[in-house]
Amino acid sequence: MTKLALLLAALPAAAFAQATHFDPARLSHHVEILSSDAFEGRAPATAGETKSVGYIVSQFQAAGVQPGGDLKDGKRLWTQAVPLLRSNIVGAPTLSIASNGTVLPLTQGEQIAVRAPLTGDKHVTLKDVPIVFVGYGVTAPERKWDDFKGMDVRGKLIVVLINDPDFETGQGDFGGKAMTYYGRWTYKYEEAARRGAAGVLIVHETAPASYGWATVKNSNANGTFDIVRADPKATHTPFETWIQRDLAVKLFADSGLDFEAEKKAAQSRDFKPVALKATLSADYAVDASTIVSHNVVGRVAGAKYPNETVIYSAHWDHLGVGAPDAKGDKIYNGAVDNADGISVLLEMARAFAKGPKPQRSVVFLAVTAEERGLLGSEYYGASPLYPLGTTVGMLNTDALSTAGPARDFSISGSAKLGLLDDLIEEGKKQGRSFTPDARPEAGSFYRSDHFTLAKRGVPAISIESGEDLVNGGRAAGKADAEAYVRDKYHQPADEWTPAWNATGQVLDAELLFNLGERLANSREWPNWSADSEFRAIRDKTAAARK
Incomplete structure (x- = not known):
């Protein structure tokens, strides 16, 4: 056999x-x-x-099979052209957080994973930008849920938790353990852009993210892409990042807060945003350009x-x-x-x-x-x-x-x-x-x-x-x-x-x-x-x- x-x-x-x-x-x-x-x-x-x-x-x-892609001179090609914005950070970014009277330098890929911006910016400079914790960063009117509670986060950095508010308990307004789109990191970035935030710090934890830090680091270290948008800043902030849980715990402690207690509070619709006693600075050049990639298409x-x-x-x-x-x-x-x-x-x-x-x-x-x-x-x-x-x-x-x-x-x-x-x-x-x-x-x-x-x-x-x-x-x-x-x-x-x-x-x-x-x-x-x-x-x- x-x-x-x-x-x-x-x-x-x-x-x-x-x-x-x-x-x-x-x-x-x-x-x-x-x-x-x-x-x-x-x-x-x-x-x-x-x-x-x-x-x-x-x-x-x-x-x-026959070609099924773009039409050219009345005939199908094998490919569909996909114009993309490609962005890469040039060199090692300069990153630091000022908290509790000290300045903590941050190393790309270790405490923090910074994505190259998809706003079209050629340089990102942040100087002592205030940081606010907004729970899971969710605005869901149909669930009567609003983590922002009217706080103006324009020009600020928001710290958000990954996944949905009921991930920890398995029950609540977001379907229990099953993630909704509100739990995805892409949603967190999009909501921050809609509210005019300067950037996002997503707190990485392996269980709610469903993968370890190595995946986060590697996924964000090799450059970023997006489809070409008429108004990219409507979808992206200049500073989209993940941070290690240990860094988040330190930031909260420096502000007199317990990270686990604040996470627990964020699982309720009564949660209110909390301003942290910390600021972030960043400086790095960006190589941003438009490229054309391709889908490949066959057809019967x-x-x-x-x-x-x-x-x-x-x-x-x-x-x-x-x-x-x-x-x-x-x-x-x-x-x-x-x-x-x-x-x-x-x-x-x-x-x-x-x-x-x-x-x-x-x-x-x-x-x-x-x-x-x-x-x-x-x-x-x-x-x-x-x-x-x-x-x-x-x-x-x-x-x-x-x-x-x-x-x-x-x-x-x-x-x-x-x-x-x-x-x-x-x-x-x-x-x-x-x-x-x-x-x-x-x-x-x-x-x-x-x-x-x-x-x-x-x-x-x-x-x-x-x-x-x-x-x-x-x-x-x-x-x-x-x-x-x-x-x-x-x-x-x-x-x-x-x-x-x-x-x-x-x-x-x-x-x-x-x-x-x-x-x-x-x-x-x-x-x-x-x-x-x-x-x-x-x-x-x-x-x-x-």
Whole structure:
């Protein structure tokens, strides 16, 4: 028996019988190439992008799909141009906090992680700017919640906690442990900009952030990107940062406050902002410029309804070359995140191109700059190549397990939609069960490319590998997932190894293929649940689907 057959023998026969479109060796080979040092971590607007785009295009061509990108002279290109603002801090920033009569110098990447500004500023200078603690930094009128209580924070720095006010207790106005968008760091920055703050200091804690300080440091050290905006200062402040918890504890203590007590107070709607007896100064130059990155797009045109589209997506980018780890490795290879998602996308394109032509069109969208804030998919959502009103759904693949086949599967987040019902039904045909996101507090729904279309109403999900492993059960699956987040996520250690077991990815890919094929050959239009925040947006385009 083959290795795949041996491993799947512990699963129902249906799972093995359906595993016909994907080869674990081919999936693994794509990852080996894309995550090799030669691709330099696949950062946008680098030689790594050129190689990544070239490889994806060559594989789409070999698969037999057609170009689905921008129109030029009446013909589709393989790519969609994505203009981005790129910003880098020049040299080491000068940073300090004055507190309790002393000045404490801060080192980038140690006590603080400063993002290069996305306001277009060429220089950032802050001199003794006052600091205010505003709890979780949330303004949610529908929940009768306002952490600012009328305080004018214009020109000030705000300190905010990560995640939602009810993360600690698991109950309250924000859905318990499941993170809402109010808990995401992107929301904290956006709200600060809306209020005219000079900047934001997000207090990092591993549990509510769902990742360690190494991830924060690495994610902010390699430059920042944003889509080109008419008014960037409406969305960003000049000074967007994270700080270590220990620094926050010291700042509070210097002001005669107990950090844990203030955090507890912030979990109530009665919380009021607290001015800290501290100021911050910063000075650094910025290299800001506009570059053009690229989404890569392949397409199989529908035989009967070519104007109706099913989208498969995955992001091709990672963090590029950055600060070395303890072993001196500077290349952030991004093997799991997300070379394996692209490998599935490439083989998905091959499967559809080689099979019977679907009734609806199927698009294979490899997006850029996910690691910089879902920017490639955000650009596609703002400038869609195919109308969103007649997009049936988006099926995203990001960071599948390398631990082997599982008896279950999941999705990022806890959204309710017909697309999930269909996925569960297809999973049952494999003999596999659905397990809800085990960590909804991590806010995974808002951290993958499906979110940018979901917020525009398109039914969208991002599949996650199951944890109930054939070899080792849930204990082994949980341990593997936790080890990846702790030791490899957004670190140079996220590298391909021949010891990987890609047979689980075969099952996940097959499940997504079956769902996409079902949608592409039906008249079904999945929708969000009646109480979903995305239902009303989708319903506004209902006339396009008649």
